[in-house]
Amino acid sequence: MITIGAGRLILTLSIIQNCLFETNNGKKVMALALSANSSTRKNSRRSSTIRGGAGGFASSRERFNDIRDSEDDEVAKRSILNLFSVCAHIQNPELYKPIWADVCHQHENSKGEKVVVASKNLSRGEILSLFPIHALGLRWVRNSAERKGDKEFVAFDYNRKEDAVFFKSEKQTGLRMRLNIPLDDTQPVTAAIGRKNKILFAIFDPSREVLPGWLGGRMNLVSNTNPISSVPPLFGGNCVTMPLPGAAPLCAVVAIKDITRGQELVHGFKAPEMKVLNDCKDILSNKFKLEISELQSFIEMACATSEEVKNKAAEYNPIAPFHAINQQYPGLRQLHENPDIYAVDQFLSDQECSKVISKASPHLKPCLVKNESTGSVEKDQSRTSTNTNLPQVEAPTIVSKLKSLVSCEADRLEILQVLKYTQGQEFLPHTDGFEGPTSACGFEDSNRLVTVFCYLNDVEKGGRTYFPAIDLVIEPKKGMAVIHFPSDTNLIGDDRTLHQGMPAIDDKWLLTTWAWSNPRSDPSYDEKQLSQLNSDVI
Secondary structure, three states, X not given: OEOOOOOOOOOXXXXXXXXXXXXXXXXXXXOXXXXXXXXXXXXXXXXXXXXXXXXXXXXXXXXXXXXXXXXXXXXXXHHHHHHHHHHHHHOOOOOOOOOOOOOEEEEEOOOOOEEEEEOOXXXXXXXXXXXXXXXXXXXXXXXXXXXXXXXXXXXXXXXXXXXXXXXXXXXXXXXXXXXXXXOOOOOHHXXXXXXXXXXXEEEEOOXXXXXXXXXXXXXXXXXXXXXXXXXXXXXXXXXXXXXXXXXXXXXXXXXXXXXXXXXXXXXXXXXXXXXXXXXXXXXXXXXXXXXXXXHHHHHHHHHOOOHHHHHHHHHOOOOOXXXXXOOOOOOEEEEEOOOOEEEEOOOOOHHHHHHHHHHHHHHOEEOEEEOOOOOOEEEOOOEOOEEEEEOHHHXXXXXXXXXXXXXXXXXXXXXXXXXXXXXXXXXXXXXXXXXXXXXXXXXXXXXXXXXXXXXXXXXXXXXXXXXXXXXXXXXXXXXXXXXXXOEOOOOEEOHHHOEEXXXXXXXXXXXXXXXXXXXXXXXXXXXXXXXXXXXXXX
């Protein structure tokens, strides 16, 4: 059984409505010291001028000295301070007591382990507890060329000596759990801080006093390798953590199935199906409508304390529609909504995967990229894998599947690429789309509308695909295709699809392509120009 204990680095994942947990004892975990956005736009950066807010709260200025100080960034930082102030007051038991405070409690089991158990019988969709917010932060995702990592702004209570030491120190010691909070357009905080290249997160200190109604983060985890006998392996647990509708950064632990009195509450490593999450969200929204409404009012107050925030909300415009893929394609399932990300298990058969690997193996070379400044072709510093091109004529069955899935003709598909990642190789955070019409990869005045990549082998360790803006982690699975939309139909790139190939431990093979808005027209990128890999046709 996994427990949270001081002084240990424990990686805990629970991607619920894509909330991502991570623990921190001073080291970077889950490679979340992100460094990239593939856009080539350059941003000027200077030291921050914002100061700690009133009411005993401060910000860790040393951690974001290089963040650009645009007006929007200043607004975002002030909003974080205001939100943390509100959240700190809500967590004061003398000022606010949740109606679910008596739903569960923590005690020691027969093995001397601290566990959280249900105090009464509970129904699916019920709020079990809230996730404590002992600090609140915002991460700016940096450009891929800047490898040193992201910068963060963290609001905390400087009256607590432990927090002041922890957040002001370059070498942070002691355990903290971080919860990355996904945002959508219904959350007031989205307009306040802006979602582009930013990740909102809450930090929980397990050493703090246990408060009734605030037991989030104290549940143990369960997985196939770490079973808990009292909990069936369904979804890997019996509860999830998700942002409260309209009240983020406040997040609730919610039952995803009926729970009996005395049963342990456990999280899983893998997220339930999207339908389960949406059903639970609908149930809690109706059952706790008044309670959530009260919390929403506090959050809205914190998000609307400046004219800049109000103007930012008024100017917010949704992006244009995205390319319509074949929703009837066999096995298509949704991994995330807004932005939409899909998967198809066994999109390629085992035989097809093996044949692609066999074809590509003798022809692999380091990945290259065109230098926008010099025009020369250079080794891609953000992608350390090797690759080769796969002519469509050698894989007509695969091309037929892609055309059916993406709903496009073959001439709108970029040249198929086969990639191999060996130990330590990675693809830094990047987006696949461009800012408006562009001419590249054989296409003119066009943009990538759909990304499709398919894992060609099972990967036991490393090599996961991570979308940091929405905290979605995808485990490589042989034959599985993943589909997302890097640009909308107006040819504007969607930064929410920022993603990275995590460092490989075991070898990882991929087949990838992109569907563009216009047909491929540059003769130098014609399929007939590609070198044949071998005579075997897939």
